[in-house]
Amino acid sequence: MKIVRFLQSDHSQHGLLEGTQVRVIEGDLFGQWKPGEKQYPLSELTLQSPIQPASLLCIGKNYRAHAEEFKSQVPSAPILFIKAVSSVLAPNAPVQLPPPELTYQIDYEAELAVVIGRTGKNIPEEEALQHVLGYTCANDITARDWQHQDGQWARGKSLDTFCPLGPWLETELNADDLKIEGRLNGTVVQAARTSDLIFKIPFLIHYLSKGMTLTPGTVILTGTPSGCGFARTPQLWLKPGDTFEVEIEGIGTLHNPITAA
Numbered sequence: 001m002k003i004v005r006f007l008q009s010d011h012s013q014h015g016l017l018e019g020t021q022v023r024v025i026e027g028d029l030f031g032q033w034k035p036g037e038k039q040y041p042l043s044e045l046t047l048q049s050p051i052q053p054a055s056l057l058c059i060g061k062n063y064r065a066h067a068e069e070f071k072s073q074v075p076s077a078p079i080l081f082i083k084a085v086s087s088v089l090a091p092n093a094p095v096q097l098p099p100p101e102l103t104y105q106i107d108y109e110a111e112l113a114v115v116i117g118r119t120g121k122n123i124p125e126e127e128a129l130q131h132v133l134g135y136t137c138a139n140d141i142t143a144r145d146w147q148h149q150d151g152q153w154a155r156g157k158s159l160d161t162f163c164p165l166g167p168w169l170e171t172e173l174n175a176d177d178l179k180i181e182g183r184l185n186g187t188v189v190q191a192a193r194t195s196d197l198i199f200k201i202p203f204l205i206h207y208l209s210k211g212m213t214l215t216p217g218t219v220i221l222t223g224t225p226s227g228c229g230f231a232r233t234p235q236l237w238l239k240p241g242d243t244f245e246v247e248i249e250g251i252g253t254l255h256n257p258i259t260a261a
Helices: 064-069 125-131 144-150 201-208
Strands: 002-008 011-018 021-027 033-041 046-048 055-060 079-083 095-097 110-116 132-139 163-170 179-184 187-193 218-221 243-248 252-260
Touching (some): 110 179, 110 201, 125 201, 132 243, 132 252, 201 218
Antiparallel strands (some): 002 011, 002 046, 002 163, 021 033, 055 079, 110 132, 132 163
16 A cells, blocks of 8 residues: 655645546544545645654664675664754655865765654564654765764764655565665665665564654654765765655665755
8 A cells, every 4th residue: 555645735635646647635643543435546646745743863884885885894783873854855856965164074874764653662572663654765974984984974964854754654564575776866875685684674664663752753764775876986965956866676666866955
């Protein structure tokens, strides 16, 4: 079941994607809801991020090859950082790069995002997936110069438009072994399978919920494969005129053009 969020008459609504049509959802996506009678053609809708996150919890270096391209050891525990929710961007909307005198080392990171649908704290690993509403694609865009300058990651990850999510939320999916691909201007630059994750999704939910309540709408970014721009030759920093796509098997493709702010 694919759930979209769209703008209609200046009002955000959720809907079920049924082929080329979207059926409006009535009720609370995180509580009681049902399919409504109203339908709209998908082609006539402006999609928003499928969720406006309550929080963005992100995991660093969760693919072995990505840790190695950073020339760092494979982590013994998940590395957590947080992105500001103000960084969220809709599918097809432009990523707006700051002026180069502010930051210019802007990198892409294709990722699988997990959306929590049920409140939980100290969640046992074997019960973790019961708290998942669904999955979507994410691009964890990063200002690498700020990341290195600051010595921690939050600011360089949190600029406006630096977290595209979408195109929709897939609720009926086994995410254990999905192909994930990042494409820059149509060229594959990142490719892996979610089975390559060092820390799997149930463990991440268990680990993050230790002493911390995960609320409905919490989004967990599970980490990016190798192939980021900083590690390639020549360095492929994002620039105006580029496009970046994240495609995940069973979900779809998140597409965003890159522009100057």
